[in-house]
Amino acid sequence: xxxxxxxxxxxxxxxxxxxxxxxxxxxxxxxxxxxxxxxxxxxxxxxxxxxxxxxxxxxxxxxxxxxxxxxxxxxxxxxxxxxxxxxxxxxxxxxxxxxxxxxxxxxxxxxxxxxxx
Amino acid sequence: xxxxxxxxxxxxxxxxxxxxxxxxxxxxxxxxxxxxxxxxxxxxxxxxxxxxxxxxxxxxxxxxxxxxxxxxxxxxxxxxxxxxxxxxxxxxxxxxxxxxxxxxxxxxxxxxx
Numbered sequence: 001x002x003x004x005x006x007x008x009x010x011x012x013x014x015x016x017x018x019x020x021x022x023x024x025x026x027x028x029x030x031x032x033x034x035x036x037x038x039x040x041x042x043x044x045x046x047x048x049x050x051x052x053x054x055x056x057x058x059x060x061x062x063x064x065x066x067x068x069x070x071x072x073x074x075x076x077x078x079x080x081x082x083x084x085x086x087x088x089x090x091x092x093x094x095x096x097x098x099x100x101x102x103x104x105x106x107x108x109x110x111x112x113x114x115x116x117x
Numbered sequence: 118x119x120x121x122x123x124x125x126x127x128x129x130x131x132x133x134x135x136x137x138x139x140x141x142x143x144x145x146x147x148x149x150x151x152x153x154x155x156x157x158x159x160x161x162x163x164x165x166x167x168x169x170x171x172x173x174x175x176x177x178x179x180x181x182x183x184x185x186x187x188x189x190x191x192x193x194x195x196x197x198x199x200x201x202x203x204x205x206x207x208x209x210x211x212x213x214x215x216x217x218x219x220x221x222x223x224x225x226x227x228x229x230x
Contacts, residue, residue, distance in 0.1 A: 009157070033216045043205065045160075045221040052216075091159060095215045105215040107159035 002027040002096045004108035012114045013082050021077040021111045023092030029053075033095040033103075034068065034075045039110070040088045051075065082115045089113070120144065121222035123208050128227045130202075138193045138225045140208035148211040149191040150219065153177060153204045160207065166191055167214070195227065202229045 003026040013019045025034065036048040049059065051068055059066045063080045079086050089110045098104035121142045130136045140149065148167050152160040162175030166185040180199025185191055195202045205226050209219040 004159075035218060037221075043207075043224040043226075045207065045209075045219075047218040047220065050218045103215045105162070105219075109157065109159040 002029075002032075002094055002104065002106050004092050004094050004106050006090075006092055006108035006111050008111045009109075010112045010114070012116060015084060015115055015117050016081050018078060018080050019082050019113065019115075021079075021090050021092075021113065023075045023077065023108060025073050025075065025092070025094045027073075027094060027096040029096040031097060035093040035095070036066065036075075036077050037091045037093065038088045039091065045091065048077075079113075082113075084115050084117050087113060087115045121208060121210055121220060123206075123222040123225050125225060126223065128225055130227070130229050132229055133197045134229075135197060136195050136202075136227065136229075138195065138206055138208075138227070140191045140193065140222060141189055142191075142208075142210045142222075143189060144210055144212075144220065145188070146210035146212050146220070147188070148214065149185070150209040150211070151175075151181075151183065151191070151193045152207045152209065154207060154224075155204050163193065163206075195229075202227060 005024045032053045034051045037045045039045045056068050065078045067076045089112045091110045092108040095103045095105045124139045150165045151163040161177050163181050164183045166172035172183050172185050182194045207224045208222040211217050211219045
């Protein structure tokens with residue numbers, strides 16, 4: 001069975017601080033996919049990034065960066081110079097092979113980030 | 118505009134009544150999903166459909182039913198058999214299987230009293 005753990009339930013930071021959201025996963029598969037989604041107060045989940053297990057290169061997109069480390073089964077998300085608009089719940093998700101040619105998607109429980117002005 | 122619509126945003130029902138949540142998409146995606154979200158919880162999969170006229174149970178299908186008669190539409194019925202139906206329901210689509218990113222609708226918050 002696969003599992004995604006986001007140990008930080010809630011985080012508060014002051015605007016302009018950097019913040020890292022942790023994601024640790026468990027899977028027996030060698031081929032899998034990792035995702036991050038943002039859920040603002042409006043409720044709709046917004047896709048942020050998709051990474052496959054063979055690509056360990058870190059990625060930067062503006063103030064967002066992701067650190068994928070297979071050795072520690074982690075896919076952490078860092079927001080640099082946080083802004084109030086970053087306040088949201090962030091979900092990490094894992095898609096792993098579940099047999100019979102299909103993949104199963106598992107979400108973590110989410111980390112609620114509050115950025116204080 | 119391309120996207121996913123869910124209506125209504127808020128829905129109130131009395132216990133014992135069936136209620137149907139709407140999900141429509143014009144992204145031309147084959148796969149559609151229904152999730153349930155409870156406070157402080159992640160998303161749990163209720164049902165999914167990879168193609169028209171076919172759907173599969175997810176992790177928490179009991180008390181729910183779906184249909185997929187058209188590619189654009191994937192309505193979810195919350196039946197009276199669902200013991201704790203009050204929750205936030207999210208519909209999603211995907212251009213392929215779950216190895217691809219999913220696109221979510223705005224959600225429907227259902228309250229049953």
